[in-house]
Amino acid sequence: MNSRIETQQGSAGPVDPAMDPARARLVALAAERGVSLAALSGLLGRNAAYLQQFVRKGSPRKLEENDRRALAEFFGVEEAELGAPSRETVLTVGAGAPVRAADWADIPRLPLGASAGPGTVALDPAPVDRLRFSGRWLRQQGLEPAMLSVIEVEGDSMEPTLRDGDEILVDRSARPLLSGLHVIRVDDVLLVKRLEPGSAGAIQIISDNPAYPRLERPRADVAVLGRVVWKGGRV
Structure with a gap:
């Protein structure tokens, strides 16, 4: 996966306190890296609104495994932070x-x-x-x-x-x-x-x-x- 991506400072928007942890973590990671959700969607080969809809509208309900893995690799975090089952459940x-x-x-x-x-x-x-x-x-x-x-x-x-x-x-x-x-x-x-x-x-x-x-x-x-x-x- 190519981890080079154009960044836009603050483009992911603020974190909603009511947001579930996986979505909130994705928003926070994007803000920390200064990359937009649209750019991340493009990294996954998705349309520009894919992650925005995931975060704001809850659709899809959860990230597909390949998308979750690609995002975790890009941010350098564990997949569990983005909604994967924790290792203790395996x-x-x-x-x-x-x-x-x-x-x-x-x-x-x-x-x-x-x-x-x-x-x-x-x-x-x-x-x-x-x-x-x-x-x-x-x-x-x-x-x-x-x-x-x-x-x-x-x-x-x-x-x-x-x-x-x-x-x-x-x-x-x-x-x-x-x-x-x-x-x-x-x-x-x-x-x-x-x-x-x-x-x-x-x-x-x-x-x-x-x-x-x-x-x-x-x-x-x-x-x-x-x-x-x-x-x-x-x-």
């Missing part, structure tokens, strides 16, 4: 212990490659960063944030279902084993495969790519680490 999940909140869950992304190819050895499970999900959506799916991890798929054996570089959300909750996609460990190798019941208590380990053979292993040889409940990737 749910963050560390390596093991979540802190509950209403709207969001930050799920750990682990530096593990669940191989959809020949297989890879599991690495250090400490999170490298996090991927944010809607807390409401997770609850609708019956998922507990503390039991979730995000890992990357490596290889092509699960194409077209999963592609190399896709990210998968893995639920580690203890559940009865059902047919479906799971992350497993076999011979100290981490894999993402489709599992189905086999003969005499064995498990069939299936690659969706028909170029790869179907395997069958004794249940005791397969450590089921979690169920794949979501995938995401580039288009």
Whole structure:
């Protein structure tokens, strides 16, 4: 974003004591910087009256996220000062212990490659960063944030279902084993495969790519680490 903008001293006008805090803060910041609301609207790619209507008429009711972020960057302030939810309302999940909140869950992304190819050895499970999900959506799916991890798929054996570089959300909750996609460990190798019941208590380990053979292993040889409940990737 280009933060250079023509200024006009005092052009935002006085702050109305009855104005809600986000609008009042925007007016005060504009006055401090000496920039008009019309000029700020132009910075956002909006018509000249956009922020004037936001401040004086309450339309829109709140700033869109991208507009709020751009203004916060321009003024060098936290987005919360312009109406964003405070950081305390965000749910963050560390390596093991979540802190509950209403709207969001930050799920750990682990530096593990669940191989959809020949297989890879599991690495250090400490999170490298996090991927944010809607807390409401997770609850609708019956998922507990503390039991979730995000890992990357490596290889092509699960194409077209999963592609190399896709990210998968893995639920580690203890559940009865059902047919479906799971992350497993076999011979100290981490894999993402489709599992189905086999003969005499064995498990069939299936690659969706028909170029790869179907395997069958004794249940005791397969450590089921979690169920794949979501995938995401580039288009």
